[in-house]
Amino acid sequence: MSALPAVPREDALADAPVDATLPPSARAQITIRGLSKTFGDAPLYEGFDLDIPRRAITSIFGPNGCGKSTLINMVAGLMPFDRGEVLFDGKTLRQTTIGYVFQNYRDALFPWRRAIDNIRYPLKLAGRSKVEVERRIEQLVASFQPTFDLNRYPYELSGGQQQLVSIMRALAPEPEVLFLDEPFSALDYEMTLFIRDRLQQVFIETGTTMVLVSHDLDEAVWLADTIVLLTRRPTRVAELMRFDAPRPRDIGTLTDAGFTVAKAHALSVFQREVRKAEGAPR
């Protein structure tokens, strides 16, 4: 197991030309080009480019307020941008199935539907037959192994259980990309470890491309194949790092030398960015 040293920005995936001779799995799935977004007078993003690899987990990490949520919200179509282009395998968002897991699970589920009906909902919406819906539910239950009754209503479930249901619902239609914005930040540690592990298991089973915003560096590195380190605003990619520890990763991975090296490097980039902004007039 090893963590590759960080890749300098110039050599990064973001600028790599698409090589048609590469197998599809090696090419970027999401291409973000010239993305610009301004709130008020100060630009948050100005000509931002990034490629997000296929069949990989990509973590987005950066200082508070640098625009992590805004970035995935723009890419996932939840927020408009001023200029630029986002393509999924060359297709527009409308032609792509995506899933999104919100930080605030409390507002994410339909309170009047049982957990299981929340998970069924996107499948019914997509016009799947009853048999197909139930088959998919069985698969999801096998992958996530919820330890509670899915016939309960959201208010009868703990926060962690609700977030697990949100993730199952987001994955139900077999999205090409799953976006997660700090999905564990409101959960207790035990539940966080459990769901992270289930998520990794689903990734191993399905190879679903995942884009995860996290403010927890351990988590951002532990789950990811690629870690996107962002600067303060106007936000750029400070560095793209790879972390290639074999999966399944477990608690032991957290104390592996490769993990420690990768994390220390990410932390040094992060601190450099934070210090820059403290010293500089805004």
Ligand SMILES: Nc1ncnc2c1ncn2[C@@H]1O[C@H](COP(=O)(O)OP(=O)(O)O)[C@@H](O)[C@H]1O
């Ligand atoms: N809808 C909005 N209107 C005005 N400003 C916003 C809006 N959403 C985000 N911002 C600003 O954009 C910046 C980045 O926000 P956000 O993407 O939530 O950061 P992060 O997720 O990295 O903490 C912040 O300064 C925030 O105040």
Ligand SMILES: [Mg+2]
């Ligand atoms: Mg955020």
